Amino acid sequence: MTNKDEQVELAKLAEQAERYTDMVAAMKRVAESNCELTDEERNLLSVAYKNVVGAHRSPWRVISTIEQRAESSERKRQMAKEYREKIESELKDTCHDLLTLLDKYLIPKTTTTESKVFYLKMKGDYYRYLAEIASGVERQKMAEESQHAYKDGFDVAKNQMPVTHPIRLGLVLNFSVFHYEILNEPDVACRLAKQAFDDALAEIDSINEQSYRESLLIKAYETEVNKTTYSVALVVFADGLP
Secondary structure, three states, rough: OHHHHHHHHHHHHHHHOOOOOHHHHHHHHHHOOOOOOOOHHHHHHHHHEEEEHHHHHHHHHHHHHHHHHHOOOHHHHHHHHHHHHHHHHHHHHHHHHHHHHHHHOOOOOOHHHHHHHHHHHHHHHHHHHHHHHOOHHHHHHHHHHHHHHHHHHHHHHHHHOOOHHHHHOOOOOOHHHHHOOOOOOOHHHHHHHHHHHHHHHHHHHHHHHHHHHHHHEEEEEOEEEOOEEEEEEHHHHHHHOO
16 A cells, blocks of 8 residues: 555544544645546545634624624624634645645646636635634735636636536535625626526426436526525535535
């Protein structure tokens, strides 16, 4: 068993033990091996970072809300601010860690359309996470980086992937979330998501049953935008949302 294989097995063990920081460390070493990742390795990398970042995004929102409460005392607000900044720093470090892997190792080494779109989607996602916690000029900068990555991935997907491909659908759905949450463009978000799922539904009968099971199951979708409500597409993939 090669060192790379050992790291992949270690990542799998860490996932089963729900030790996602260890999983990230193992998959980071795999990504830095200068070899193109297999589909399995690519998904392990995604799961690892998604869980570590997710463990920071939710607490960041909670603490930010506490910090902004008018009824909180000045001391409590200060404590919340310091704790929020600690979480924020850890979240930034993790996002930048993955973005470095993407730009330095993963995207330059990819030879397949699927991997390229997958990595560009990840790049858009992690810049979006940075935009969520930023403000002012920094937020604008992170938003621009996110938008560029999503757009690059979307352009490749439109030209080289079927409309029913789960990676393409995942990218478009997340791009629509970016337009809604970061750019405050609900109409654009709605239009992107609705078009993607309308196109996929129109073609769903043309793919064989096995491919249908293995790629995606569109259980329901709804797009609604008004002043207070935004609901868009529920997609269930064979292995969960990417």
